[in-house]
Amino acid sequence: MLEKILKEFDLDYLACQDKTAYNDLRVKYLGKSGKVTDALKEIKNVPNENKKAYGESVNNLKVLIEKRLGELSEKLEAMEFEKLMADMERVDLTVPNAESVGSLHPITITQNKIVEIFKSMGFAVEDGNEVETDYNNFEAVNIPKNHPARDMQDTFYLENGQVLKTHTSASQNRIMRKYGAPLKAIFPGRCFRNEELDASHENTFFQLEGMMIDKDISISNLIYFMKTMLSQVFGKEVNVRLRPGFFPFVEPGFELDCSCPYCGGEGCSVCKKSGWIELCPCGMIHPRVLEMGGIDPEEYQGFAFGLGLSRLAMMNFEINDIRVLNGGKLKQLKQIKTK
Numbered sequence: 001m002l003e004k005i006l007k008e009f010d011l012d013y014l015a016c017q018d019k020t021a022y023n024d025l026r027v028k029y030l031g032k033s034g035k036v037t038d039a040l041k042e043i044k045n046v047p048n049e050n051k052k053a054y055g056e057s058v059n060n061l062k063v064l065i066e067k068r069l070g071e072l073s074e075k076l077e078a079m080e081f082e083k084l085m086a087d088m089e090r091v092d093l094t095v096p097n098a099e100s101v102g103s104l105h106p107i108t109i110t111q112n113k114i115v116e117i118f119k120s121m122g123f124a125v126e127d128g129n130e131v132e133t134d135y136n137n138f139e140a141v142n143i144p145k146n147h148p149a150r151d152m153q154d155t156f157y158l159e160n161g162q163v164l165k166t167h168t169s170a171s172q173n174r175i176m177r178k179y180g181a182p183l184k185a186i187f188p189g190r191c192f193r194n195e196e197l198d199a200s201h202e203n204t205f206f207q208l209e210g211m212m213i214d215k216d217i218s219i220s221n222l223i224y225f226m227k228t229m230l231s232q233v234f235g236k237e238v239n240v241r242l243r244p245g246f247f248p249f250v251e252p253g254f255e256l257d258c259s260c261p262y263c264g265g266e267g268c269s270v271c272k273k274s275g276w277i278e279l280c281p282c283g284m285i286h287p288r289v290l291e292m293g294g295i296d297p298e299e300y301q302g303f304a305f306g307l308g309l310s311r312l313a314m315m316n317f318e319i320n321d322i323r324v325l326n327g328g329k330l331k332q333l334k335q336i337k338t339k
């Protein structure tokens, strides 16, 4: 009889293909009135002398069936998982990722760094237009029509008389009108000039302008802020020096040089052996410029500077041709170590 149970179980086992059939199978043999359970109960009808042998046989059968059911359950689970995987949309994680990851542009990295420094010194950060009125770009910074200073900043003129801004100073007037005095603001921006292109001249470049206007502002404030900012940019204490420079919108006007952070002033290829780097035209804001911005020059003074952002980025990342910055040639840009 036990053999018959085992044979039947073998057939059922082979036919079982899913979890429901498996549960039925288990009940059929090991359930309360399952075949094995019944066989166990049957022991009471077995003559005494055979009870031991019978008991052992049924028990062995039970252990065997339990073992086979365990195996079957594992097999069914594996089958179900495989089916699930087969039905699922597959992503092959071993295929190389075709999209390469980019990085911020050297100009952006340099700009972000300077913006953070000035923010920490309480300066507002403003944006400027790229297309400007003739008034903002020239007149409002004391460069009237036919002034020779316009020659230095030849640009691209639109048919409506507007211009592509030649310097970030084009935003000075709008910012003075927006904030009034006192004010502390910086405004980075893209500038354009009609230039003969070479390794240090581009038709499109970046500046970062700053203005500070308050009562009792003097050249020493200008020197302090420039020295602090440049020391932070280069990560070491640098010295600055002022040479006279002419810009119609500042009086007095200067070219600010920074002691070469690479050689410490000894003279190297970056500073062309002079120990100094020309970095930042600046000066005390011309009273007429303040006036045009709606600020009383009798009461307020201020300084302004126009940092050459492209220049600084080139120094920072050891780029020796400005055309690389906007050239859009990935091969060249990728060689810049921005990390």
Ligand code: PHE
Pocket (backbone or CB within 6 Å): 166, 167, 168, 169, 209, 247, 250, 253, 281, 282, 283, 304, 305, 306, 307
């Ligand atoms: N706007 C001037 C230039 O582009 C630089 C400058 C800015 C000079 C502010 C003085 C003060 O040449």
